[in-house]
Amino acid sequence: MRQIIEGILIAFDSVRSNKLRSSLTILSIAIGIFAISGSTSAIDSLNSSVSRQLQEIGEYSFSITRNPKVSFSIGFRRFARRKPITYKLAKELQSELTTTSLVSVENSTTTSIKANTGITSDPDVEVTGVNEYYFTVNNTPIEDGRAISMEDVFNKQSVAVVGNDVVVKVFNGNNPLNQTITIGSTNYTIIGVLKSKGAVMGQSQDNVVIIPITTYNEKVNDNRFSSVDITIKAFSKPELIEIMDETTGILRSLRNVKPGEENDFELLSNENVSNQFSTFTSFISVFGAASGVIALIVAGVGIMNIMLVSVKERTKEIGIRKAVGATRTTILFQFVVEAITMCQIGGILGVSISYVGLLLLGHFTNIEIVFPINSILLSLLICTVLGSSFGLYPAWKASKLDPIEALRYE
Amino acid sequence: MNQPIIEIEHISKVYEMGSEEIFALRDVSLSIYPNEYVAIMGPSGSGKSTLMNMLGCLDTPSSGVYNFKGLDVNEMDDNDLATIRNKEIGFVFQTFNLLPRASSLRNVELPLIYAGESTTKRKQRAEEVLASVGLQDRMGHKPNELSGGQRQRVAIARALITNPAIILADEPTGNLDSKTGVEIMKLFHDLHSKGNTIILVTHEEDIARHAHRIVRLKDGLIESDEKNSQPTYYETI
Ligand SMILES: Nc1ncnc2c1ncn2[C@@H]1O[C@H](COP(=O)(O)OP(=O)(O)OP(=O)(O)O)[C@@H](O)[C@H]1O
Ligand SMILES: [Mg+2]
Numbered sequence: 001m002r003q004i005i006e007g008i009l010i011a012f013d014s015v016r017s018n019k020l021r022s023s024l025t026i027l028s029i030a031i032g033i034f035a036i037s038g039s040t041s042a043i044d045s046l047n048s049s050v051s052r053q054l055q056e057i058g059e060y061s062f063s064i065t066r067n068p069k070v071s072f073s074i075g076f077r078r079f080a081r082r083k084p085i086t087y088k089l090a091k092e093l094q095s096e097l098t099t100t101s102l103v104s105v106e107n108s109t110t111t112s113i114k115a116n117t118g119i120t121s122d123p124d125v126e127v128t129g130v131n132e133y134y135f136t137v138n139n140t141p142i143e144d145g146r147a148i149s150m151e152d153v154f155n156k157q158s159v160a161v162v163g164n165d166v167v168v169k170v171f172n173g174n175n176p177l178n179q180t181i182t183i184g185s186t187n188y189t190i191i192g193v194l195k196s197k198g199a200v201m202g203q204s205q206d207n208v209v210i211i212p213i214t215t216y217n218e219k220v221n222d223n224r225f226s227s228v229d230i231t232i233k234a235f236s237k238p239e240l241i242e243i244m245d246e247t248t249g250i251l252r253s254l255r256n257v258k259p260g261e262e263n264d265f266e267l268l269s270n271e272n273v274s275n276q277f278s279t280f281t282s283f284i285s286v287f288g289a290a291s292g293v294i295a296l297i298v299a300g301v302g303i304m305n306i307m308l309v310s311v312k313e314r315t316k317e318i319g320i321r322k323a324v325g326a327t328r329t330t331i332l333f334q335f336v337v338e339a340i341t342m343c344q345i346g347g348i349l350g351v352s353i354s355y356v357g358l359l360l361l362g363h364f365t366n367i368e369i370v371f372p373i374n375s376i377l378l379s380l381l382i383c384t385v386l387g388s389s390f391g392l393y394p395a396w397k398a399s400k401l402d403p404i405e406a407l408r409y410e
Numbered sequence: 411m412n413q414p415i416i417e418i419e420h421i422s423k424v425y426e427m428g429s430e431e432i433f434a435l436r437d438v439s440l441s442i443y444p445n446e447y448v449a450i451m452g453p454s455g456s457g458k459s460t461l462m463n464m465l466g467c468l469d470t471p472s473s474g475v476y477n478f479k480g481l482d483v484n485e486m487d488d489n490d491l492a493t494i495r496n497k498e499i500g501f502v503f504q505t506f507n508l509l510p511r512a513s514s515l516r517n518v519e520l521p522l523i524y525a526g527e528s529t530t531k532r533k534q535r536a537e538e539v540l541a542s543v544g545l546q547d548r549m550g551h552k553p554n555e556l557s558g559g560q561r562q563r564v565a566i567a568r569a570l571i572t573n574p575a576i577i578l579a580d581e582p583t584g585n586l587d588s589k590t591g592v593e594i595m596k597l598f599h600d601l602h603s604k605g606n607t608i609i610l611v612t613h614e615e616d617i618a619r620h621a622h623r624i625v626r627l628k629d630g631l632i633e634s635d636e637k638n639s640q641p642t643y644y645e646t647i
Contacts, residue, residue: 006523013511320507323468324568325496325524327489403468407507 007337014310015342021309022342025302029346030353032295033382037375038354039288043281044370045358050277060240061137062269064093064230064247082264083255084227087217093230096250099243100235104137105213106130107228109221113209114182115170125166126208127183129216137233145177145192148212156214161192163206181209186219244269296382299346300390303339307394311335318398319406332399339391343383351379413480415575415607416442416465421474423460423630434460435471436630442576442609447602447641449621450611457630458611462580465609466501467491479575496524500569502579506561508553508568514540515549518567525572539567543597559590566597576607583617595620599644 015022067079090105097103112123128134132150135142142161152159160181167176176190188211197205211220213228232247234240244267251257257264311318318331326334355372362369423435434457442448442465450458463469464476467483476483478494486494495501508517519536527535540549543563553561562582569577579598583591599620602608612618620642626633 017511316507317509320509321520321524322492323466323495323501323507324521325492325572327492327524329489330492330524404463407468407503 004337007334008341010334011338011341014314014338015345018306018310021306025299025306026342026346026349028295028299028302029343029383029386030349032292032299033347033350033379034292034354034357035288035295036292036382037351037372037379038357039284039292040375040378041354041358041370041372042288042361043284044372044374045362046277046281048370060235060237061231061233062240062244062247062267064232064251065266065268066227068266068268084225085230085265086224086226087213087228088224089251089254090228090230092254093247093250096254097232097243097246099239099246101239101243102133102137102233104131104133104231104233105228106134106138106231107213107216107221107226111183111220113166113170115176116180116182117171119170119172121166121170124207127216127220128208128210129213129220130210131213133233134210137231140197141195142192143195144175145190147192148210153212153214156218157212158186158188158215158219159191159211160188161194161210162190163194163208164196165204165207166209167193169207183209183211184219186215240269296386299343300386303342303387304390304394306342307335307339307391308397310338311394311398314398315401315406315409318401319403319409322401322403323407328399331401332395335395335398336388336391339395340384340387343387344380347379347383351376412444414441414443414477415479416440417475417477418465418471419475421461421464421471421476423457423464423469424472433630435464438474438627438630438632440625440632440635442607444575444607445602445605446607446609447598447620447622448609449618449624449638450609450627451613451615451618451624452627452633453613456627458613458627459580460630461627462578462609462611466499466578467494468501492524496521497572498575500566500572500574500577502562502565502569502577502582504581504584506553506558506565506585508561508564510553513550513552514545514556514564514567517553517564518571520568521572535571536567539571540564542570543567557590558586559593562586562590562594563597566594570601576609577601578609580611581613582610583612583614588616591617595642596644599642 015026064085066082066085087105087107090103094103094105106128108126108128110124110126112121113125113127114120130148131153132148134140135147143164145161148159148161151157162176162181166181167173170181171179176193179190180187181190182188188209194206194208194210217224217226232243234243248263248267251265252263255264318326321331351372354375358369358372418441419439421435421438422433425432425434438457438461450461452458460469464471467478467486470484478498483491483494509520512520515533515536518540519532522532522535537546537549540546543566545560545563545567548556548560548564551560553564556564562585566577566579566582569579577598582598583594586594595617598608598610608621610617610621618624619638622638622641623636624638625635
């Protein structure tokens, strides 16, 4: 232990006295570790954010959207010419499906609302038009009052279910049931309050107003070509596969997709998200590992070089140490520890840079960042291996020096 | 008298220079007893440093027997030699051989690091020895912040720190002016009077006269080995 500390102290000393060479070497290690740890921590963070999305979709559910919700592949342009998935299309699909399932349809926008308390909200409230299956399929329980019913949808009722944030913000936390809110120029009676979901990825899930989709299509967004999101819930895995097949068939014929052409809509289930996702993560890891390994080999050669020069320059020092009783093993150990220390400095730098990078990424993309414990451990390991393997030869050379000749060296 | 610390018999050291063989030492025999104060003299190239390095276990003879405290040094491996250098021998060099970037304190505690001593013990002992050579207020100075005489004191403190059986000094005053040289010789005088065993290489008669026994080398051979009946004497401080 004492030897390790001593080695580390000597290492810092020699790093300080060979500033340029050391900083170049440390930099190349930092780059290598950055590439490797950056990609592993990015994958960690993506994994956790994707698994949350998968949870939201639910085990036996899949959703149908015009454009991919989570896209890991490049080429957004081809989605722009797709026909919308209208509410009308959703209803046709619903009536043609033969397998038992729940078909939830939703469309949403963000706007401001006004309550009969006189308070107007910020324009950040998510107003969602839904059908009666929305609550079951999306696992959105009601805390108080009732949900949107089939009759509400059929009769285009002006009723609303609100989230907890809305209660707090425009009703000052008072019971909002049977109160009214105004969206645009329409008044809605509040019939229910959602159970609070809290925040996901830093965004509150409770700042919502839910109304019948028919009302939504008429009053909030009357653009007939606006696309809705459809989520279908089956009751078992085989049924899920069956419904997905059936849905694909029905949608292709309703949307006149010719045989051999690609689907002009997206089916998103647990499985194909994981598939897409693993293609993407393996791309990141291969790329990260490849560039990391190259950088680390360069760094390793750098370490070896700086250590060889350092052994040469410090021949006299080695002679002195041997003269006062350092054994070969001690000298070998000292130089290996020195190489490892230099690598670790680079490693810490690399991990820090990649963590800062990730935090920035998280800040701009809403992907929640996982503390990169994996990549820290990985970096510790890599740096130790790198330092000891590339530092071994110079250290061995140092340990073999003859004390008298080393002392005579000028 | 009691057992010799150092006992060499028929030691030779040969350097091969191409086809030529250079005898740095030829058939040298010598015994050094506890608390002796020996000066080794001789002209340049006579083999003084070669002999000292061998006695200090830094170098190995080409032939002959070397017993250190009764143990055969030729039988020892690298680790044993390192241990002897660490624990039993304090070497003082003409060129000081201090670590240039380390403070006096760190230079002095270096042997204890390799002896596996704890940090606190090391520091305490190093301060003690530095004080004993009169450098209590120069602990944090690096070698280039010290005078030549002070550097040699640091080197002597380093040689003393493990309480070695013998102190070997190869021209310790060679790089110093005569006044500073005398101060260093006073220090050796004190060490000897406290019971240390000292071997000192010099080619200055003035310096050699401090010792109680003078060995003269010439061309790798012992020319003479005599008692010095009237060594230069200092009042012990
Ligand atoms: N590594 C070596 N290779 C070849 N010859 C050597 C080597 N080291 C010493 N010698 C030779 O051995 C002889 C003795 O050298 P040594 O250094 O012991 O002399 P010295 O008495 O200490 O001289 P000085 O008073 O100048 O220091 C010299 O002739 C020298 O040239
Ligand atoms: Mg010499």
